[in-house]
Amino acid sequence: MFYFTIFALSDFEVVKSTCRMMENFELNGLYKDGDIMLGGIFAVNFKTSMPDQSFRAKPEKWNCTSFDFSGFQLTQTMIFAIEEINRDQSLLPNITLGYKIYDNCVKLPVALRAAVSLISGHNSISTGYGCTGPPPVLAVIGDPGSTHSIVISRILSLFQMPLVSYYATCSCLSNKQEYPTFFRTIPSDTFQVKAVIQIIKHYGWTWVGAIASDDDYGQNAVKTFHEEFSNFGCISFLETIPKINEKDKVLQIVNTIKQSTAKVIIVFSSEADITSLVREVVLQNITGRQWIASEAWSTSPVLASMENFNSFGGTIGIAIRRGNIKGLENFLLQLKPKYESNNNLLIQFWESLFGCKFSFNSTSVPVKKACTGLEDIRSMKTAFNDVSELRASYNVYKAVHALAEALNNLMTCEKGEGPNKIHKQQYVSIFQHFLYYLEVLHYLKEINFTNHLGERVAFDKNGDAIAIYDIMNWQLKDNETVFIKTVGVFDESAGPGNELLLLEDTIFWNFESKTIPTSVCSIKCPPGKRKALRKGEPICCYDCVLCADGEISNQTDSSECIKCLPDYWSNSDRNQCVMKEVEFLSYEDVMGIILTTIALIGASLSVGVLGIFIHHRNTPVVKANNAELSFLLLVSLTFCFLCSLCFIGKPSDLTCMLRHVIFGISFSFSVSCILVKTIVVIMAFKATLPGNNIMKWFGVAQQRSTVILFTFIQSVVCTVWLTISPSVPIKNMNHQNSKVILECAIGSMTGFSFLLGYIFLLSVVCFLLAFLARNLPDTFNEARFITFSMLIFCAVWVAFIPAYVSTPGKYTVAVEVFAIITSSFGILFSIFTPKCYIILLKPDKNTKKSLLEWKKDIK
Numbered sequence: 001m002f003y004f005t006i007f008a009l010s011d012f013e014v015v016k017s018t019c020r021m022m023e024n025f026e027l028n029g030l031y032k033d034g035d036i037m038l039g040g041i042f043a044v045n046f047k048t049s050m051p052d053q054s055f056r057a058k059p060e061k062w063n064c065t066s067f068d069f070s071g072f073q074l075t076q077t078m079i080f081a082i083e084e085i086n087r088d089q090s091l092l093p094n095i096t097l098g099y100k101i102y103d104n105c106v107k108l109p110v111a112l113r114a115a116v117s118l119i120s121g122h123n124s125i126s127t128g129y130g131c132t133g134p135p136p137v138l139a140v141i142g143d144p145g146s147t148h149s150i151v152i153s154r155i156l157s158l159f160q161m162p163l164v165s166y167y168a169t170c171s172c173l174s175n176k177q178e179y180p181t182f183f184r185t186i187p188s189d190t191f192q193v194k195a196v197i198q199i200i201k202h203y204g205w206t207w208v209g210a211i212a213s214d215d216d217y218g219q220n221a222v223k224t225f226h227e228e229f230s231n232f233g234c235i236s237f238l239e240t241i242p243k244i245n246e247k248d249k250v251l252q253i254v255n256t257i258k259q260s261t262a263k264v265i266i267v268f269s270s271e272a273d274i275t276s277l278v279r280e281v282v283l284q285n286i287t288g289r290q291w292i293a294s295e296a297w298s299t300s301p302v303l304a305s306m307e308n309f310n311s312f313g314g315t316i317g318i319a320i321r322r323g324n325i326k327g328l329e330n331f332l333l334q335l336k337p338k339y340e341s342n343n344n345l346l347i348q349f350w351e352s353l354f355g356c357k358f359s360f361n362s363t364s365v366p367v368k369k370a371c372t373g374l375e376d377i378r379s380m381k382t383a384f385n386d387v388s389e390l391r392a393s394y395n396v397y398k399a400v401h402a403l404a405e406a407l408n409n410l411m412t413c414e415k416g417e418g419p420n421k422i423h424k425q426q427y428v429s430i431f432q433h434f435l436y437y438l439e440v441l442h443y444l445k446e447i448n449f450t451n452h453l454g455e456r457v458a459f460d461k462n463g464d465a466i467a468i469y470d471i472m473n474w475q476l477k478d479n480e481t482v483f484i485k486t487v488g489v490f491d492e493s494a495g496p497g498n499e500l501l502l503l504e505d506t507i508f509w510n511f512e513s514k515t516i517p518t519s520v521c522s523i524k525c526p527p528g529k530r531k532a533l534r535k536g537e538p539i540c541c542y543d544c545v546l547c548a549d550g551e552i553s554n555q556t557d558s559s560e561c562i563k564c565l566p567d568y569w570s571n572s573d574r575n576q577c578v579m580k581e582v583e584f585l586s587y588e589d590v591m592g593i594i595l596t597t598i599a600l601i602g603a604s605l606s607v608g609v610l611g612i613f614i615h616h617r618n619t620p621v622v623k624a625n626n627a628e629l630s631f632l633l634l635v636s637l638t639f640c641f642l643c644s645l646c647f648i649g650k651p652s653d654l655t656c657m658l659r660h661v662i663f664g665i666s667f668s669f670s671v672s673c674i675l676v677k678t679i680v681v682i683m684a685f686k687a688t689l690p691g692n693n694i695m696k697w698f699g700v701a702q703q704r705s706t707v708i709l710f711t712f713i714q715s716v717v718c719t720v721w722l723t724i725s726p727s728v729p730i731k732n733m734n735h736q737n738s739k740v741i742l743e744c745a746i747g748s749m750t751g752f753s754f755l756l757g758y759i760f761l762l763s764v765v766c767f768l769l770a771f772l773a774r775n776l777p778d779t780f781n782e783a784r785f786i787t788f789s790m791l792i793f794c795a796v797w798v799a800f801i802p803a804y805v806s807t808p809g810k811y812t813v814a815v816e817v818f819a820i821i822t823s824s825f826g827i828l829f830s831i832f833t834p835k836c837y838i839i840l841l842k843p844d845k846n847t848k849k850s851l852l853e854w855k856k857d858i859k
Contacts, residue, residue, distance in 0.1 A: 031342035034098020041142030067352035081400035146170035191467035234540035236262035293317035314510030323394030467492035528574035656744035668714035721751025792826030
């Protein structure tokens with residue numbers, strides 16, 4: 001290779017020589033000589049019969065039949081583009097392009113023979129700088145099949161020869177390390193899959209079936225689709241169409257379709273491979289499915305027929321971009337039969353068109369014998385002269401012009417500009433050398449031009465074309481014929497989020513409802529619920545579970561519920577966090593109103609009794625029952641009733657500190673008064689005994705001092721408690737998660753215990769003394785009344801403790817208020833009801849005489 005390169009680049013005169021090939025493959029083709037030759041591989045015949053493989057004789061030619069007029073149109077499009085370039089003086093001036101086109105008969109062995117023939121040239125191989133003889137092709141346009149292109153590209157890359165395919169879409173061919181000389185004017189399957197994914201996303205289909213042909217095209221496409229689709233959806237089933245029409249396998253696929261709940265089915269397959277499946281689906285009358293067609297069969301006029309419409313009507317397909325090639329129709333209509341050994345495809349075309357055999361005279365003019373009709377193609381409407389849907393042909397046209405632009409840039413470069421630094425004058429004579437394929441590759445990678453149709457033609461770093469697809473829809477026209485309508489476009493260059501454009505109103509949906517179908521394994525979970533996956537099933541199959549209390553989901557199909565912040569709680573629909581209800585015993589509550597009313601009534605009764613006692617302070621009943629202590633007791637009871645109001649309303653720092661202080665001091669003062677009254681009653685009885693003068697130690701001053709002392713002790717306890725750990729308002733969220741309970745924290749449980757314990761101690765001592773003195777002869781039996789009052793007081797507060805601990809929320813405060821009010825009423829009614837009865841209802845007994853008579857009776 002080194003010596004061959006030096007030899008080719010040297011300035012020495014080289015002896016002209018030509019190496020003759022020993023054999024040529026017999027292939028169907030089209031040929032025209034030129035300064036620069038372009039090769040082409042197309043699928044013109046699609047049925048073949050394999051020759052004898054005995055290996056004892058030279059293999060015979062592959063017999064190719066079933067002429068495809070649409071495939072032949074592609075070959076003529078390439079010829080048309082070459083003729084157009086040859087007429088264009090601004091593109092490759094003074095250089096004539098020639099072509100050598102072969103039919104691959106849709107068989108890999110035939111395609112390989114065609115590729116080898118294009119590499120080696122026609123009848124001769126040039127070996128030197130100044131060699132004569134026909135030059136080999138400089139680049140190849142084709143092959144339409146992905147599998148064929150993979151194999152052929154590996155061979156051509158050994159010689160650095162470019163291969164520009166117009167229909168091979170396998171994403172694997174974008175690998176430049178394996179296929180460095182491969183280019184294509186059709187987008188790869190990666191972009192086709194992106195287009196399919198965009199359509200599926202647009203309509204929210206997350207549960208689909210997938211079918212692919214058993215070849216590189218189908219398997220690579222479905223692999224890419226599975227990787228992309230798994231990000232947001234699930235595949236219900238994944239089937240492979242066999243290359244050979246296996247009846248059992250096709251029936252298995254059809255049964256899978258019938259059993260699946262997926263309403264959307266994506267098929268990556270060629271037209272030939274899917275035909276048997278379509279036929280079986282129609283025979284079994286499977287309807288109610290939305291088919292998504294890959295570009296290989298989305299525009300097939302054979303499949304888009306009336307007999308298939310019941311099952312496949314409304315199919316949405318991805319189609320390569322349609323183009324309008326000006327002048328192509330007239331070029332096709334001017335085609336005439338002509339016999340040349342290198343142009344046998346032309347004869348096959350005419351013989352297939354009219355169903356007859358042509359014979360030719362010595363001037364290659366056809367002599368019609370067994371034919372009927374005219375040789376003029378204008379009289380017939382075929383897939384060959386139909387230019388209404390130029391898609392693959394348009395890609396062929398772009399491929400030829402792309403090569404022409406690359407060659408033109410190569411021919412006009414100055415010395416030293418190319419990668420091999422060869423002068424432009426050398427190119428015409430040395431294109432035969434494979435080293436200069438590198439030059440073509442260099443400029444082919446760099447092309448970027450706008451063609452006559454206003455479309456930009458360029459290749460990316462992987463040799464792929466700009467991805468633009470038409471979105472097709474199979475519709476019914478006048479209830480008689482099926483036509484394939486363009487309903488949108490996918491343009492990768494439009495930017496993220498803008499690639500897909502659909503004309504929604506023009507799409508036909510082949511369902512009873514005539515509306516967009518739904519294809520999901522499970523319906524979307526609304527906000528407020530989360531997805532709970534079903535064991536052993538795909539992630540798209542799930543149940544919708546309501547979020548737990550305190551958690552929400554504010555999105556559709558949420559997989560997790562979000563926990564609300566501490567001060568928030570979920571609403572009834574579990575789709576929004578709302579502020580927790582703040583609960584406290586307020587004056588607006590019914591309970592608060594009732595307790596406030598009772599407390600005020602109690603305070604009013606205490607004040608009323610105090611007024612009665614003050615008004616009747618000189619009567620014997622009031623005097624006989626220690627008037628001053630009675631006054632103090634009534635005042636303290638008034639404060640006891642009123643202190644309960646500090647427990648009602650929104651807690652604050654002030655009310656939290658005052659409520660227990662006022663409560664403790666008020667009740668200590670009340671119980672102290674009762675205790676002193678009890679002691680006075682006992683001492684008064686003992687003072688009546690002869691020689692006992694004990695009452696001098698329990699005069700008014702001593703009684704006052706004792707009450708103040710007992711109350712002062714409680715005041716000290718409260719002061720220490722508030723100093724060390726005062727009661728403060730807090731938000732209690734432990735009892736009820738859905739509510740914030742505003743309450744006063746005790747602060748120091750020890751301080752609170754001392755407060756209650758001291759009151760309880762005073763009350764117990766008072767109760768014991770009163771109980772011991774209950775049978776003493778006293779006016780109106782004061783000791784007995786005190787015993788009852790202390791009994792009620794202690795019973796209330798003993799019952800209060802378990803109720804206080806077990807009652808949640810605002811009811812805790814209500815229990816405490818109820819205990820305060822109840823114990824206050826117990827003292828008020830037990831001690832003062834009998835006295836008020838005498839003063840108000842029995843005034844005749846409220847006299848000193850009555851009192852002395854009552855004492856005399858007692859004695």
